[in-house]
Amino acid sequence: MSVRATDSRWNRGDANGTDRKVLRARWRTASLAAGWRFPNDWGLPEVDEVCATVVADGEVLAALADLGRARARSGADLDETLTDLAALHAVVTNPAERGGLVAADPDATPAQLLRAMALAWADATLGDLRDSAATETLTGLATEEYLQVRIGELYRHGRRNDVHPADRYVLLVVTLDLSNVAGWPRLMAMILVGDALRSVFDGGETLAVLGPSVAVVLAERDAALPGRVREARALIARQLGVDPQLHTARRVDVRLERLPCGEAAARSLVRAVGRA
Template sequence: MTSGTPPVAGDSLRAQWWELASGQGWATEVEWRLQSVDALCEALGDGRDPWAAAERLGFERAAASIPLSEALADIDLLASLVSTQMAEALRRAVSLGWSARTSTPPIGIVDPLTGLTSLGYLQVRLGEVYRALGAKRLQPDEVALVLVRIESTQSGLGRNLPMMLLAEGMRGIFDAGETLSVVSETTMAILARRDAELARRIELGRSLAQRVIDRDRHGAGSTVRAWIEPLPGTAALAAELLESSGR
């Protein structure tokens, strides 16, 4: 696939592309602009082969739960700015990247130790939430990401059992359609609607779990902490937040 000579430099091309994309339903530039968008514009701006960047864009769009039809409509806008003769090749590259992401082995939905949904499942749910935010079907102040962590110096059963007890206790409090997921062996996350009762429910779940853990001999020295994390600007940043919080 050869790119030819594009009519504009990378930065200018990206700005023009975003101007068209914003008129086609993309809510924010933060949601639209992935690293692969920059790489693709730079490749075209430098007259380099854009295939790898376009394929990566398809992969990242699929990872963000963007339908293939929308990813292709977006790449058509770019082709209209550089050369319509490139449209077919760009579409093929994006389609291959998108398919590569969606054809990966399915994630495990349930963590066998705690019975909570997996981190992978939570990331899928977050992708759906960010799509709803971008389409204005959901407002940022309507959803909350709650993190609950067990701080302990123990290992083995002394670490695993408190987490199992915590998961059981939190499921009893958050039982109205919330997503409860395991982030690491000491941290769980709850994707919930933000309402006037949320803080009270979090503290109730935390205190009940702490009480149960304190009564178990394997829970000695384990402390339960819980807090609400503001949702980052993008699903990718949310994934980074979860990864760092699980350490």
């Protein structure tokens, strides 16, 4: 199997897809024999896509890239993913009628196939890392690092267009009193705050969590802002009031911080707010 699935023995697919089923079964057996750790996790829709492409003698690189991304998202490591690819290559290049167990040899896999699979796997993996770096897992709000990036973008845009971010944006700061709250209720409080802020500020504002009890919104200073601030304060209090364990956390401090003149000072403000 090179860039195209050229072995004529795999070009006969009948209307019932029998050859695809045979290919899939042999591939799975070879992959398990080569060390695939969790048999129940091997079968993915992308596996069937690859089999159909091979049987139809189609361009297999795109199908392998899809499978590489799917393997990464399912938790398979790169070595396991490439060994699985080697198992497919061994099966395709060793027809069923020869009999016996087919051995996967990653060193025999064509470089183009390895590259397509490895790049797709890496792209999906790095994409997950980028997402996790930009978003705090628990609340779904942006991290402080991402907010700092947005702050930098605003100030660079302001310098280029001769406008000042302080004239157009404000930092809405929400601080909870969680001194008497511990364990899961403490985490739930911030989840509820994030949910309330997303509900009120749903127009593309940057929402971030800056600490275990502090969330912020980078919002435009427009005529609707005062009403949104009141709505956010009321909704947060209402959300927290559902849980008796969060009674003390209902004392919510919601305030507006005007952005300072300089970018460095704005970055310092974000750090200070998160450590208050």
